[in-house]
Structure formats: structure tokens, C-alpha cells
Amino acid sequence: AQSVTQPDIHITVSEGASLELRCNYSYGATPYLFWYVQSPGQGLQLLLKYFSGDTLVQGIKGFEAEFKRSQSSFNLRKPSVHWSDAAEYFCVQNTNAGKSTFGDGTTLTVKP
Amino acid sequence: ETGVTQSPTHLIKTRGQQVTLRCSSQSGHNTVSWYQQALGQGPQFIFQYYREEENGRGNFPPRFSGLQFPNYSSELNVNALELDDSALYLCASSDRNRDFPGGANVLTFGAGSRLTVL
Numbered sequence: 001a002q003s004v005t006q007p008d009i010h011i012t013v014s015e016g017a018s019l020e021l022r023c024n025y026s027y028g029a030t031p032y033l034f035w036y037v038q039s040p041g042q043g044l045q046l047l048l049k050y051f052s053g054d055t056l057v058q059g060i061k062g063f064e065a066e067f068k069r070s071q072s073s074f075n076l077r078k079p080s081v082h083w084s085d086a087a088e089y090f091c092v093q094n095t096n097a098g099k100s101t102f103g104d105g106t107t108l109t110v111k112p
Numbered sequence: 113e114t115g116v117t118q119s120p121t122h123l124i125k126t127r128g129q130q131v132t133l134r135c136s137s138q139s140g141h142n143t144v145s146w147y148q149q150a151l152g153q154g155p156q157f158i159f160q161y162y163r164e165e166e167n168g169r170g171n172f173p174p175r176f177s178g179l180q181f182p183n184y185s186s187e188l189n190v191n192a193l194e195l196d197d198s199a200l201y202l203c204a205s206s207d208r209n210r211d212f213p214g215g216a217n218v219l220t221f222g223a224g225s226r227l228t229v230l
Contacts (some may be wrong), residue, residue, distance in 0.1 A: 004154075032217045042118070044155075044202065044221040059128055084123040099168050100145070102154030 002026050004093050013081050014111045021076040021106050022105035023091030033074045034092040035065055050078045114139050116222035118203050124228045125193050133188040133225045135203030144186040147202040155202055160206055161186055165226045200224040
């Protein structure tokens with residue numbers, strides 16, 4: 001069965017500092033990988049996706065993620081965090097059209 | 113383009129009752145998925161509908177059922193409510209296109225329906 005692990009339940013960073021959120025996915029021949037963000041009272045918003053090709057993908061709001069098959073990882077990064085980035089972040093895997101498997105999420109707090 | 117809309121936004125039920133949640137998919141999308149998000153957890157896949165038929169189901173009992181209509185909108189029905197059914201229920205639409213199979217995996221979510229079972 002597919003599984004997605006986000007090892008960090010909660011991360012706190014200072015505004016302007018860099019950010020990396022970790023994600024490990026279960027092995028899949030052709031994983032479709034995503035990062036979504038969920039702000040309080042709002043729906044889940046797609047940040048970026050990886051289907052194939054270049055392993056470094058760019059997303060919205062200055063986020064990027066790198067796919068590393070050898071490590072089964074798809075970590076999310078941002079060079080300089082803004083206070084508005086405080087939210088919950090979910091890594092998602094899908095290997096077929098039917099089901100998306102979510103990690104349990106990482107809550108990001110941004111210190112002024 | 114219109115996004116995904118869900119109704120109601122909040123509702124309170126008692127154990128044993130039944131509930132129906134509604135979802136209007138994003139314009140141009142033909143597939144609807146439902147997810148349950150318990151407090152402090154990631155969303156869990158309930159099922160997906162494509163061409164008005166169930167197309168994949170997660171680990172949820174039969175008292176969770178759904179429908180998709182010709183206009184691609186959808187309903188989630190839960191019978192015999194239990195306390196553990198209290199959660200945020202998320203609807204997501206996507207475009208299952210034979211020319212771009214991966215498009216079915218790019219989900220556009222609604223804001224959810226918050227169900228409380230007392």
C-alpha cells in the first residue's frame with residue numbers, strides 16, 4: 001500500500017530564513033507527487049507537482065521541491081519564508097488515477 | 113473558471129442520524145473525489161466518482177456512499193453516524209483526460225464541510 005511520511009510534525013522558522021519540509025514516499029514505479037498547503041479556514045491549495053522529467057520543480061509562492069528516487073524523497077524548500085507562509089503542508093503521492101495518499105502534514109510556524 | 117463549492121459548511125448531527133454533503137465540481141472537471149480529514153491528520157481517501165460510477169474506494173464502510181450527477185456534481189451520504197465520523201469532509205474535482213492521465217491526479221479542493229456528531 002502507498003504511504004507518505006512527513007517526519008516533522010511541527011517546524012518553526014524565523015521570517016526570512018530558509019525552509020525545508022521533508023517527505024518520503026513509498027516506492028512506486030512512476031510516482032505522481034504533490035505538495036499542498038492548507039491555511040486555517042481555507043481549502044487545500046496545490047503548491048507544485050512532479051510527474052516526470054526535471055527532478056527540481058518550481059511551484060507557486062516561491063516554493064520548489066526536489067525529487068530524489070534513490071532516497072524516495074520529495075522535499076519542499078523555500079529560500080526565504082514570509083509570515084504568510086504559516087500553514088499546514090501536505091505531501092501527497094498518487095500512482096494511479098483513483099487515490100491520493102496524504103502524509104499527516106507539517107505545521108509551519110513563522111516567528112517575526 | 114469557478115472553483116469547487118461544498119455545502120453545508122458546518123453541520124451538527126447526533127449518533128445514528130444520516131447526513132448528505134454536496135459538492136459542485138470545478139468547471140471542465142469530470143471526476144470527483146471525497147476525503148475525510150480528522151483533526152490533526154491528513155485527508156483520507158473515501159472514494160472517487162467518474163462518469164457517475166464509483167471508481168476506487170478507500171478503507172471506509174458501506175455506510176459511506178456517494179453519487180455523481182450528469183453535471184459532475186456529487187453527493188456524499190453517511191448513514192448511521194458515529195462519533196468518529198466527526199471530521200472535515202473535503203471534495204476535490206479533477207480532469208481525467210485520456211491524453212493527459214496525470215491530470216486526474218491534480219486535485220482542486222473545496223473548503224470542506226465540517227461535520228460534528230454528538
